[in-house]
Structures are given as C-alpha cells and as structure tokens.
Amino acid sequence: MWIPLVACLCCLLASSSGQERASFRRGNDQRGRCQYSFTVESPTEASCPAAGGPELDGVKSRLALLEVLVGRLTGAGESVGECAQLRREKERLERQVQELQGQLGGLRQELENLRARPCQTxxxxxxxxxxxxxxxxxxxxxxxxxxxxxxxxxxxxxxxxxxxxxxxxxxxxxxxxxxxxxxxxxxxxxxxESTGCGELVSIREPETHRKADTINGKYGVWFQDPEPGRHYGPEMVWRIDTVGADVRQLFAYENMDQLVRGFPTKVLLLPEPVESTGATMFQASLYYQRRRSRTLIRYDLASERVAARRELPHAGFHGQYPYSWGGYTDVDLAVDEKGLWAIYSTNKAKGAIVVSQLDPNTLEVRKTWETTIRKNTVANGFMVCGRLYTLASYSSPNTTINYMFDTATGQLKAIAVPFRNLYRYNSMVDYNHASKKLYAWDNFHMVSYEVQLGKPDI
Structure with a gap:
C-alpha cells in the first residue's frame, strides 16, 4: 500500500518542480488516521479572488436594477399628478361649455322671437x-x-x-x-295671469341638499307639493327611500333646512308598499304605484288614508318596461302645469313610451298618447307644460335631455339640452311647476336644478 502512495507523491512533486512555492504536510485526522496534504500555487492566477466576489457583484447588479425601477416609479408619480391636473382642467372646461350651451339656447330663443316680430324701420x-x-x-x-x-x-x-x-x-x-x-x-x-308655460331651454348646475344615511337611500324620491293644501304648508319637503322589499315610510320635513339637517317632522307609514321611484306629490296627496302591480294609489295626506285606487290599463309593471337604469321603473307618475300624468308602456306599444293624463281625484285616464321613444333607451322622463322630456343617460356626468314630445300637437322632436349627473347614478327626475325646478335623486344624493323655459305658450 505504501509503494503506490509514495509513487503518487513523487509524481506530484515532479509535476510541481517548476513552481517556486510548494508545501507538504502530514498529520492525523479526527479519527486518528494519517492524512497527507499539500499546497501548490496556481499556474495561471497570481492570487485568489476576494471572498464573496461573485455574490457582491450580483448584489450590485440588483441594486442598480432597483435604482432604475425607483426612477421609473418616480416618473410615473409625476405623470399621475399631471393626469389629475389635466382631468380637473377638463372638468372646468366642460362646465364652461355647458354654461355657453345654455347661453346659446337663450340666444337662439331670442333670435326666434326677433324673427317672429314684424319688420320695423x-x-x-x-x-x-x-x-x-x-x-x-x-x-x-x-x-x-x-x-x-x-x-x-x-x-x-x-x-x-x-x-x-x-x-x-x-x-x-x-x-x-x-x-x-x-x-x-x-x-x-x-x-x-299666464302660467309661464314654454319649451325647456336650459337647465342649470345641480344643487345638492342632502345625502341619504343608509343603503336604503341609494335610490329614492323627494319632492315638494306644487299645490299644497291647508294641512301642510308649501315649505314641507317629502322623501321616500325606495331600496327594500317593503317600502312604506314617508318622511316629512318642515322645510328645506330641516331636510338638510336630517330632522323629520313626522314619519307616515303607508298602507301599501311603494314600487320604485315613480311617486309624486300633488294637491295634498301622494300618488304612487303599488308594489308588484299596475295599481295606482292616491294617499290623502290630511286624513292619512287611501282616497282612491285604480289599475292603469294594460301598463307593464315590475321590470317589464323600465327606464334604462332598471329599478322596476315601469310606471312613472309626474305633475306639471297641466295636471297629473303617467309615463309607462304596454304590450300594444311594444316598449314605446305611452303618456296618459289622469284625473287627480279618481285616477281615471282622461287621454292617452303613444310615442315612438323606446322606454328602455332613455334614463328617465318628466313633464313640463304638457310636454314629455326624456333624459339620455343616468350615469354619464355630462348628458342631455334628448327628446321632447308635445301632447298638444302630438309631435316628437329631438333636442339637446345639457344635463349634469353630478354623482353618476340618477334614479329619479321630477318637475315642480311652482318653483320651476327639477328634483332628482342621484346616487344617495337629493339634488335640484333650476330650469329656464322659452317664450310663453299662447
């Protein structure tokens, strides 16, 4: 055994004879066995690389990459700030465009008035x-x-x-x-004196009055009676939160200030549940559609009882012919200078809007008009001076009143009166002819709009 080992050592020593430095050591290992070791300088490298060299280079590379990423994120942050500033500037310009469009509508109306007058020297x-x-x-x-x-x-x-x-x-x-x-x-x-009726010319920016407190107020209706009775004054404000399976609570506020503060004067419990956001108020009575039916109800506020009920003939209900936003808005009741109206559709009309004028005492249908406006293509509707107006979108922040149907002539006209959905989910729009305002419920918020009408009807 010793002979091969000695021969191997001699070969190693011979191969390293050309090196300047070599060492040989013999000793016992931990088990007490003899162990030989030797050291020879590298023929190609003058010295060994520093400890941890490759790992340190890898760390340096990763740090450089992180610096690049941080620089990109910093630039992205600046871009986000610039985008926000540009968005604010865009909104400001859009508001200016709306104001200019309103002024343009007024100027066009004045131009029509001037053209209608006889020539003068x-x-x-x-x-x-x-x-x-x-x-x-x-x-x-x-x-x-x-x-x-x-x-x-x-x-x-x-x-x-x-x-x-x-x-x-x-x-x-x-x-x-x-x-x-x-x-x-x-x-x-x-x-x-004249009622001041005329075509809708412009709608001003919305004024926010209150935000609902709970999820039940995401959709709702609120209004003031344009022709109140003796029991409640003209300043009384009414409100119904319409989210829920059994909507019956009617909140009464003494005035607009109490509504803003959230202090109701009283809460009435309606005898029949309310369907969606189509209710309205007129001559000290609440008019609404009974849930899951085409039955209309007149609830007398003075006696706090049902004064009349009647089915609206052939009207769709509970999701058959709603507005584009949904919400079971098949029957939409409205009030204007001409009285009480119902906006709905039937199987015969195949989803087109039908307008009926109702007797405010008995709820009987006095007269009916069928339009060509598809009810599910418009977001909402309201009546002004016997004319039906429809809203193009319930969610677009800058939309328009896009159609006008005149019940006096039976004529439909496409229009473009700017309208702003401030909170981008408008579920109710009603007109009050006493205050010349629109009342709307926009994504938990109760807002109002001042309207401008054109030359009085003759």
Whole structure:
C-alpha cells in the first residue's frame, strides 16, 4: 500500500518542480488516521479572488436594477399628478361649455322671437323696444294706452307727434301689433295671469341638499307639493327611500333646512308598499304605484288614508318596461302645469313610451298618447307644460335631455339640452311647476336644478 502512495507523491512533486512555492504536510485526522496534504500555487492566477466576489457583484447588479425601477416609479408619480391636473382642467372646461350651451339656447330663443316680430324701420326700432319693455306679457297695457281713452289729449298728443315723426308705415305696424292681441287676454283679470308655460331651454348646475344615511337611500324620491293644501304648508319637503322589499315610510320635513339637517317632522307609514321611484306629490296627496302591480294609489295626506285606487290599463309593471337604469321603473307618475300624468308602456306599444293624463281625484285616464321613444333607451322622463322630456343617460356626468314630445300637437322632436349627473347614478327626475325646478335623486344624493323655459305658450 505504501509503494503506490509514495509513487503518487513523487509524481506530484515532479509535476510541481517548476513552481517556486510548494508545501507538504502530514498529520492525523479526527479519527486518528494519517492524512497527507499539500499546497501548490496556481499556474495561471497570481492570487485568489476576494471572498464573496461573485455574490457582491450580483448584489450590485440588483441594486442598480432597483435604482432604475425607483426612477421609473418616480416618473410615473409625476405623470399621475399631471393626469389629475389635466382631468380637473377638463372638468372646468366642460362646465364652461355647458354654461355657453345654455347661453346659446337663450340666444337662439331670442333670435326666434326677433324673427317672429314684424319688420320695423330704423327710426321706429328704439321707440318700439322701449314700449315693449314697459308692457306686460298680456299686451293689455299698450292696448289701454292707445285705445281705451282715445279722447284724452294729454296722452294722444304725444302719441300723435310720435306717429307723425315716424311716418305712416310705422303707424300701421304699431296698429297691427295692437289689433293682434287675442281677445281672451284683453278680458283677462289680474289673478288669471299666464302660467309661464314654454319649451325647456336650459337647465342649470345641480344643487345638492342632502345625502341619504343608509343603503336604503341609494335610490329614492323627494319632492315638494306644487299645490299644497291647508294641512301642510308649501315649505314641507317629502322623501321616500325606495331600496327594500317593503317600502312604506314617508318622511316629512318642515322645510328645506330641516331636510338638510336630517330632522323629520313626522314619519307616515303607508298602507301599501311603494314600487320604485315613480311617486309624486300633488294637491295634498301622494300618488304612487303599488308594489308588484299596475295599481295606482292616491294617499290623502290630511286624513292619512287611501282616497282612491285604480289599475292603469294594460301598463307593464315590475321590470317589464323600465327606464334604462332598471329599478322596476315601469310606471312613472309626474305633475306639471297641466295636471297629473303617467309615463309607462304596454304590450300594444311594444316598449314605446305611452303618456296618459289622469284625473287627480279618481285616477281615471282622461287621454292617452303613444310615442315612438323606446322606454328602455332613455334614463328617465318628466313633464313640463304638457310636454314629455326624456333624459339620455343616468350615469354619464355630462348628458342631455334628448327628446321632447308635445301632447298638444302630438309631435316628437329631438333636442339637446345639457344635463349634469353630478354623482353618476340618477334614479329619479321630477318637475315642480311652482318653483320651476327639477328634483332628482342621484346616487344617495337629493339634488335640484333650476330650469329656464322659452317664450310663453299662447
């Protein structure tokens, strides 16, 4: 055994004879056995690499990569800040566009009024404009000024001089304007003034009054009675949270300030559950659809009992023909200057909107109109001066009132009156003809909009 070992050592020593440094050591290991070891310098490397060299290089590489990622994240943060600033600027510009569109609508209406007036000479324009600014809408004052007392020299002298200066043509125009006043207006008493009806021209920015406290208030209805009775005053505000399987609570607030504070004057428990957000208030009565039926109910607020109930003929209910946002909004009751209305659809209409005028006491249908507006393509509807208006979207922050159906003429017209869904989920829109405002329920929030109507209907 020793001979091969010695031969191997000799070979190793011979192969390392060319090296400057070599060492040989012999000793016992832990078990007491003899162990030989030797050390020879590397023929290619002058010294061994430093301890942990590859690992340190790997760490340095990872640190460099982290520095790059941190730099990218920092740049992304700056981009997010710039995006937020651009978004705020976009919203500001959109608000300006809405205001300009509203002003444009008013200017267009004024242009139509100017086109409808008879042409005047340049010399008579100033006098005519001044005369109109001092005259009420009924046109009775100018008639009385020129016709009722023709023998009064104190008045006729000034008028005659003016006519002589302006010429016979201007006199004939003014005479024609006087004689075109309808006879019904000449006999009109002061308490029979015009209702101020006209086409919808613009809608102002929404005003937020209150946010609902619980999940039951995600959808709901709120309103003020445009023609209240003696039992409750005109300042009373009413509210119903409509999320739930058995909606019966009607909250009453003494005024708008108490609504904002959340202090109801009383809470009425309705005898029949409410279906969705189609209820309305008129002449001291609450009108609503009974849950899971086409039955309409008139609840008298003074006696706190059901005063009338009637089925709406052939009306779809509980999800057959809702608005685009859903919510079982098959029957939508509305009130305007002309009375009480129902907005709904039937199997015969195949989902198109049907408008019926109802008797506010008995709920009988007086007259019905069928439109070509698909009910599930619009977000909501309301009545103003006997005209149906529909909302294009319930969730888009900047949408429009897109259709107008006039029950007086049976004509449908596409329009584009800007409308803002401030909280992006509008589930109720109703018109109050006393305050000339829209009341809406937008994603827990009770908001209102001031509306502007065009020239009065004749």
């Amino acid at each position: 340049a010399s008579s324009a100033g006098a005519s404009a001044q005369d109109r600014s001092q005259r009420p809408l009924s046109g009775s004052s100018i008639f009385s000024h020129l016709v009722s007392r023709p023998g009064d020299p104190s008045e006729m002298d000034g008028v005659s001089d003016s006519m002589m200066q302006q010429g016979r043509v201007a006199y004939q125009e003014l005479k024609a304007e006087v004689t075109e006043v309808p006879a019904s207006r000449l006999n009109q008493k002061p308490n029979q």
